[in-house]
Amino acid sequence: MSPLRVAVVGAGPAGLYAAGHLLAPKEGTYLRGRLRQIVTREIEVDLYDRLPVLGGLVRYGVAPDHGEKKLVLDSLGRILDNPRFRFFGGVRVGTDVRTEELLDWYDAVIIAVGASGDSVPGIPGATLPGAFAAREFIAWYNAHPDSAELPVRLDSERVVIVGNGNVAMDVARVLSLPTDVLRATDIAGHALDALAGSKLREVRVLGRRGGADGAFNNPELEELGELPGVDVTCTGFENTGDDGQFGTDRKLAxxxxxxxxxxxxxxxKIVLSFCASPVEILGSDRVEGVRIERNDLVKDPSTGRVEAVGSGEFEEVPAGMVIFATGYFGTPVEGLPFDESRGVIPNDEGSVVGVPGGYVTGWIKRGPRGIIGTNKKCSRDTVIRLLADADAGLLPTGGTLGADEVRARVRDRVPEVVELDAWRRIEASELERGKAAGRSRDKFARVDDMLAAGGVQ
Ligand SMILES: Cc1cc2nc3c(=O)[nH]c(=O)nc-3n(C[C@H](O)[C@H](O)[C@H](O)COP(=O)(O)OP(=O)(O)OC[C@H]3O[C@@H](n4cnc5c(N)ncnc54)[C@H](O)[C@@H]3O)c2cc1C
Ligand SMILES: NC(=O)c1ccc[n+]([C@@H]2O[C@H](COP(=O)([O-])OP(=O)(O)OC[C@H]3O[C@@H](n4cnc5c(N)ncnc54)[C@H](OP(=O)(O)O)[C@@H]3O)[C@@H](O)[C@H]2O)c1
Structure with a gap:
């Protein structure tokens, strides 16, 4: 019997976990509570990413001083060595190869492209130079090629971060850490240089609701208090008491x-401000400050959620940069349906609605929430659905190409495609450059440099 051939699009945690589940030894899979052999066919996986490197947000989101969290990528070794696995890096699905073509070439396609947009409040001044979505700023300090040229200026004494989730905690910490701590990490060289010359004295983090409603987790909150040479204070914080949610008592303490x-x-200094919403970013040619409204808190009786309601009291705070850590947001994938309100691809247990053979996993399936490990079960659920569909004969039949024919077509579209050998050369080169500079890794911030290191250009 011919193998079941699956394309996975997106080499972040969700795509990598999906590939891992597909390639797992076939002693069986739990399906509706029972261990069952779902498919007897061998499975082959081709993983595509628009960048020449693996990792998604593990490489380009996780903060440079959280190197231990990036070790999750080391456990990939087993997939990468599997002869039924291939990587096609530097291939953007939707332009280099169309989704519809992939659906023709393979038995099934799993989309795992994450969330590449932002949820930024549409307040006046939010697009002034000096105002950035956290996604862009984080991509800049993590050496993502899309943000290498971001015009970041660290020449003012105060930066305001809007939102107080774990992304905001990461940004506050990276801005405040001493350069000699960051130097040992894999932070982008350009960011290290800029941070070394930073005039920053204060990072102010605005949470629109109260302390009990902060979106941060306690370990990330506690880390702020351990930063060398940094005071942490709160404004607008009232200990309103534990709301019974898991972890609230520790966060309040x-x-x-x-x-x-x-x-x-x-x-x-890091100032955590609560009950505080930005209503306008001030400045004529670039960010010069933020107008902030104090909020009252009102519990919505129908949902039980505490909501922020403007009190009509305002203050203006000078600042040279504003970072909106108010959430990532999914963007449409060419050829597939899209739910504009949630920023996800509509799906039924991971099966794309109305697209036989199309599946989704990760942030583009569930929305931009959850840690690396959350994607493991998410991808497992999608893979189980895909395999059950295969078993039930629900995948489109006919037309699937063999592995050699697919490679020939991909190479025809993208002659400088990065396959595993080339990716390994990029990895080795970054680690070597890092070692020479006393750093965990020295990342390439330009695709051309990656391609040159990979020997494909
Ligand atoms: C700033 C930040 C820090 C985080 N830190 C942590 C942490 O410390 N610990 C933790 O557990 N979790 C952390 N998380 C959460 C974790 O990173 C996410 O849960 C996870 O990365 C989501 O996985 P994903 O595969 O859905 O998306 P992503 O990781 O975004 O991967 C998507 C991949 O798809 C590729 N892609 C996009 N479009 C295309 C296309 N058209 N064609 C081909 N490829 C495409 C992208 O290049 C990318 O490689 C963090 C998240 C953020 C935003
Ligand atoms: N170390 C880690 O493990 C780590 C690190 C980074 C990210 N992550 C994970 O990645 C996911 C995304 O994190 P995130 O921080 O981007 O999202 P998040 O946890 O949803 O936090 C978003 C923040 O923005 C606020 N916000 C949203 N819209 C706003 C508006 N219009 N005006 C003012 N404030 C607004 C939210 O306030 P409300 O609460 O009032 O809505 C919240 O404080 C999370 O699951 C997170 O845990 C994990």
Whole structure:
């Protein structure tokens, strides 16, 4: 019997986990609570990414000082060595290869492209130079080729971050860490240089609701209080008591500790402001400040959620840069349906609605929430659905190409496609450059440099 051939699009955690589940030994898979042998066919997986490198947000999102979280990529070794696995890096699905073509070439296609847009509030001044979505700023300090040229200026004493989720915690920490700590990490060289010359004295983090509603997790919140040479304080924080949600008691205890800390002559300060919403970004040619409204908190009786309601009291705070850490947002994939309100591809248990053979996983399936590990089960659910469909004869039949024919077509479209050998050369080169500079890795921030290191250009 011919193998079941699957294309996975997106080499972030969701795509990598999906590939891993597909290539797992076939002793069986849990399906509706029972261990069952779903497919007896051998499975072959081709993983596509628009960039020449693997990792998605593990490489381009996870903060440089959280190197231990990137070790998850090392466990990939087993997939990469599997002869039924191939990587086609530097191939953008939707332009280099159309989704419809992939659906023709393979038995099934799993889309795992993450969320490449932003959810930025449409307040006046939000597009002034000096205002960035956290996605862009984080991509800049992580050496993502799309953001290498971002015009970041760290010449003012205050930066305001809007939103207080874990992304905001990462940005506040990276902006505040001493350069000699960052130098040992894989932070982009251009970001290290800019941060070394930073005039920053204060990072202000605006949470529109109260301390109990902060979107941060306690370990990330606690890390702020451990930064060398940095004071952490709170404004607008009232200990409203535990709402019974998991972890709220610990977050409130950490905030109460920060609120009670005496101010020192530390070089830098992080101010966690609560019940505070930006209503306008001030400035004529670039960001010069933020107009902030104090909020009252009102519990919505129908949902139980505490909502922020403007109080009509305002303050204006000078700042040279504003970073909107108000959430990532999915963008449409050519040839597939899209739910504009949620930023996801509509799906039924991972099967794309109205597209036989089309599947989704990760942030483009569920929305931009959840940690790396959340994508493991998400991808497993999608793979189980795909295999059950294959078993039930629900995948489109006919036309599937063999592995050699697919490679020939991909090479025809993208002659400089990065396959595993070339990717390994890029990896080795980055690690070597890092070692020479006393850093964990020195990333290439330009695709051309990656292609040259991979020997494909
Ligand atoms: C700033 C930040 C920090 C985080 N830190 C942590 C952390 O410390 N610990 C933790 O557990 N979780 C962390 N997370 C969460 C974690 O990164 C996500 O849960 C996870 O990356 C989502 O996986 P994904 O595969 O859906 O998307 P992504 O990781 O975004 O991967 C999507 C991939 O698809 C590719 N792609 C996009 N469009 C195309 C296309 N058209 N054709 C081909 N390829 C395409 C992209 O290049 C990318 O490689 C963090 C998230 C963010 C935003
Ligand atoms: N270390 C880690 O493990 C790590 C690191 C980074 C990211 N992640 C994960 O990645 C996911 C995404 O994180 P995230 O921080 O981007 O999202 P998030 O957790 O959803 O936080 C978004 C923040 O923006 C606020 N916000 C949204 N719209 C706003 C508006 N119009 N005005 C003002 N504030 C607004 C939210 O406030 P409300 O709460 O009031 O809506 C919240 O504070 C999360 O699951 C996170 O845990 C994990």
């Amino acid at each position: 950490t905030l109460a500790d920060y609120a009670g800390r005496p101010s020192t002559d530390a070089e830098r």
